[in-house]
Amino acid sequence: MPEVRRVATPEAARAFHALPARLRHLGWSVPLRWEERRQFDPAAFGFLADHAVARFLALREGRAVGRIVACVPQDGSAPASFGFLCLEQDPAVLRALLDAARGFIAAAGRAAMLGPLSFTINHEVGAQLGWHDRPPMLRMPGTPAWLPALLEAEGLAPVQDVLACTLDLAAERHSARFAALALRRAPEMARLRLRPMDRRDYTAEVERIAALYNDAWAANWGAVPLRPAEVAGLGRLLRPLLWAGEVVFAEWDRRPVGLVAVVPNLAEAMPADGRLLPFGWVGMARALAGRVGSARIPMLGISRAFRGHPASALAMGALLREAIGLARRRGWRKLEISWILEGNAAMRNAMARLPAPVSGRWRIWQGSTG
Structure with missing residues (x-):
């Protein structure tokens, strides 16, 4: 041993x-x-x-x-x-x-x-x-x-089990479908507002992200709320990723409905030895600037207060369209939405409609300490 x-x-x-x-x-x-x-x-x-x-x-x-x-x-x-x-x-x-x-x-x-x-x-x-x-x-x-x-x-x-689903932007069908839906439901869409994260109010915005995250994911299997001491760490993690990435909030009649976060895939540029020096920082700087071929959506959620409400489907559709638009503007060809609980039928159906097929699976185990 x-x-x-x-x-x-x-x-x-x-x-x-x-x-x-x-x-x-x-x-x-x-x-x-x-x-x-x-x-x-x-x-x-x-x-x-x-x-x-x-x-x-x-x-x-x-x-x-x-x-x-x-x-x-x-x-x-x-x-x-x-x-x-x-x-x-x-x-x-x-x-x-x-x-x-x-x-x-x-x-x-x-x-x-x-x-x-x-x-x-x-x-x-x-x-x-x-x-x-x-x-x-x-x-x-x-x-x-x-x-x-x-x-x-x-x-x-x-x-x-948790899943990753990957959207090939060349094959996506969501943007056109949602544009037609938005026209049909124009009165409701007028009540929905999307706004990017306000970097001038960074600390407060990070707290809003954490509050929405804790609410939207609270009923999920294994959910653990972000605690106050952890929220500051979230802010430090997000800041460099937002050079090319974005967090977008959805509001219904000025009330928070949900959010989406899109960040460049830094893993494409990760140094093989994990070291920034002497030259690893060059690739990482390019990745932080968005010069990669893919991106990840680590957060996409709707507040529990709006589940089953007309705002829920509209906000989800609008947030996805916004994420796809950002990816196109940045030149990212692939967009991974991860992770998703295997049993989350609503999210898996949404991925199928994009279409974003399953592209990865990870398993969690439990064991006794006795």
Whole structure:
């Protein structure tokens, strides 16, 4: 069995963050090291203020062969989780890592854990099932084809699948259909207003995004609201993405109905080793400026108060048309909407009409800590 140690030194932290690049050939996606390090810095990532987090490294003969993170929210209604997985194809390594995560989570009084989640359902989610040749997409993790079987061999049970759906702009039918619908329902459309995020009121706008997100996604499986300490981190994450991306709000009679966020796919330009220096920053700067071929919609939702209301379908259609228009203006050829719960029939039907077929699937498992 490999030895598992908690990351407690700068040297161990460097090994932890370097591992995905070293094991990239196995199918692991490589995060930007600078950004990932910030996720474990309490001064930079407010999420850590109300979550107990531990990083672990698996070592064999002094060499890192795997890593995992355990996360326990102070809020007892939110699930404990494991995530940031990366390891060699070795069941013994996975078993040792999961045992370390289970021990940390059990010591905090939790009997169960979900994963892979890095850190919660609001962050990177799941392990890939199929589509292993799909192009990389921002914050949609790439994992090896053998990982699901290893997780289930360790007694973890699948509990949820989430999907990505990709629209090829050359084939989209939504814009023309919605234009005809808007003409037929002109009196109602007059009550609907779309507006871009006001960057002059940035902090307040980020709080509005978080409030709409918490409301629109509250009834979804596994929903975890963004807490105040996390909202500031959301603002820091969004700011560079909005150089070429956009958040658009929909309002009905001046009341918030929903929103859509569209961001360039930085994963197209991710340095192979995850490092910005010496030259990785060049590609990332071009990607932040929108010089990529694809983009992602990470948020598309309608307030619960308007579910079943005429404003709901009109707002959803208008927000999608706006996202498609932005993609066209930026020269993005593909638009991925992700992630979507497999059981969300309304959203899957909307994707079929675009058409945006399923282009990726990730699974989440649950296990006991006892």
